[in-house]
Amino acid sequence: MNPREIADNLTLARENTMIGNYSNAEVLYIGAIEMLNRFMRTIVEPSPKTEWEEALKKVSLEYEGVKRLNQTLQNFRLKTKGDLPIGTRRLCRDEQPVRDDDPDVWPPPTPVEYSNIRGNGPSKSRISNVKKVETKKRDSRVVSSSTSSRRSEILKTKVTKKDERPSSSKSDRDRDQEPVVKTEKTDEPEEKKFECHGMDRELADTLERDIVQKNPNIKWDDIADLHEAKRLLEEAVVLPMLMPEFFTGIRRPWKGVLMVGPPGTGKTMLAKAVATECSTTFFNVSSSTLTSKYRGESEKMVRLLFEMARFYAPSTIFIDEIDSLCSRRGSESEHEASRRVKSELLIQMDGITANNEEPGKVVMVLAATNFPWDIDEALRRRLEKRIYIPLPSLEGREALLRINLREVKLDPEVNLADIAERLDGFSGADITNVCRDASMMSMRRKIFGLRADQIKQLPKEELDLPVTSRDFHEALMKNNKSVSSEDLQKYEKWMNEFGSS
Structure with a gap:
């Protein structure tokens, strides 16, 4: 398939x-559109593909215009019987025209009256000549219509003969109809889409546009350490899809997992890795997504969120900073609308259990928070697994250094193990x-004191220098850890009381 054939x-x-x-x-337009669709599937680059999409439109x-013209012509032919004008009918030989009561209105003349225009009476020769002309016209119409239909069949076969060669056992009629069937079968199956009606359709479109992510593109290898958290998340999502017959009844998958830990330890990246590695639909939810100024609309969005998750199952609903969405109920500062949203969220989370009992229909709520002590007790009960995401260990810090510096030139004298020991307490x-600071130190020293036009003239080789131990030393002098020891003690105390890993 090439553009030349399409153009012809x-x-x-x-x-x-x-x-x-x-x-x-x-028929030829249908063939051209089909050839364009097949040709566009071979294009990978976005810019040429956009131009071909415009051509296809x-x-x-043009095809729709020709189709309307053809349909209009067919309707016109049906309304006009034969060659007579619209509104008249063909009269029999002995039938007389029906006259109106109004003397000013005269009916159309009969064929016999045509012959009396210039003579006293009908001439047999003139009548026979008229009949011959009518017969000749009728025969020519039959021949032209049969020729046109035959030409149409030949063109159909010519357009689609490269796509399919019918076997010799098929009849000619089946061969002529086969290209049309082929056109319908070559269309790609449409992706399933969540359907609802009325006002809910607008809310569903908002949710699909804002929170649905098909492939976050974060893998397990991009996350250092945290082996226990990875094991638990794989057990909650991956294994139920691999062994659905085992995870039934009391062994049903976990319907909720809460990740607790100080900021910057990788809770959000773990959630995205779950969606990437497990090929699930990822719903990234925040408090602003489910908040509306209209009464009752926030509860509808929570309900639609979980209905969409069941429709696109297996799926993962990730609620980041869940303490802002579902804090403790019953406080004096709590608003009525906030309480209704929390209640709807708790009800929908209980409804996931029935869906999880179906093989392959896994819907898991994955939540993360830096303030687990502010979460409502009922929500804490529904989040069955509560795991602690700690600060990286010595091995994890060294792995993090290697992951962050894999795209940067590194001086051979740099000892990442020594740098990892100096980063104790860092998230x-x-x-x-x-x-990031260490990789930019050489560039900062190179451009120090230069003007903008001088910086533009610097070659790339002079700026892209290997990262040295001196760069790390200067970066450590500028960056301090963000988590205090008092915060770590609060997390450990809460996990000792409510942890479930």
């Missing part, structure tokens, strides 16, 4: 349109900031 087919379709062969032109508009986000 399209030129032939337009020529048939110009001479009035709308049926043939319609133009060809489709994963703090270590990333240290690596």
Whole structure:
């Protein structure tokens, strides 16, 4: 399939349109659109694909116009019986025209009256000549219609003969109808879409546009350490899809997992890795997504969120900073609307259990928080697994350094193990900031004191220098850890009381 064949087919379709062969032109347009669709599936680059999509739209508009013209012509032929004008009917030989009571209105003349226009009476020779002309016209119409239909069949076979070669056992009629069936079968199956009606359709469109992520593109290898958390998340999501017959009844998958830990330890990245590695639909929810100024709309959005998750199952609903969405109920500062949203969320989380009993229909709520002591007790009960995401260990800090510096040139004298020991008490986000500062130190020293035009003239080789131990030393002097020892004690105390890993 190449653009030349498409252009030839399209030129032939337009020529048939110009001479009035709308049926043939319609068939050729269908073939051109099918060839365009197949050709576009071979294009990978986005810019040429956009141009071909515009061309396809133009060809489709031309096809719709020809189709309407052909339909209008067919309706006109049905209304006009034979060659007589609209509103008249063919009279029998002995039938007399029906006259109106109004003397000013005269009916159309009969064929016999045509012959009396210039003579006293009907001439047999003139009548026979009229009959011969009518017979000749009728025969020519039959021949032209049969020729047109035969030409249409030949063009259909010509357009689609490269896509399919029918076997010799099929009849000619089956061969002529086969290209049309082929066109319907070559269409790709449409992706399933959550359906609802009325006002809920607008809310569902908002949810799909804002929170549905098909592939976050974060893998397990991008997250250092946290082996226990990875094991638990794989057990909650991956294994139920691999062994659905085992995870039934009392062994049903966990319907809720809460990740607790100080900021910057990788809780959000763990959630995205679950969606990427397990090929599940990822719903990234925040308090602003489910908040509306209209009464009752926030509860509807929570309900639609869980209905969509069941529809796209297996799926993962990730609620980041869940303490802001579902804090303790019953406080004096709690608003009535906030309480209704919390109640709807708790009800929908209980409804996930029935869906999880179906094989392969796994819907898991994955939540993360830095303030677990502010979460409502009923929500804490529904989040069955509560795991602690600690600060990275010595091995984890060294792995984090290697992950962050894998795209940067590193001096051979740099000892990552020694740097990892000096980063004790740093979170994963703090270590990333240290690596970012260290990778920019050589560039900062190179451009110090230079003007903007001088900086533009510097070659890339002079700026992209290997990261040295001196760069890490200067970066450590500028960056401090963000988690205090008092915060760690609060997390450990809460996990000792409510942890479930």
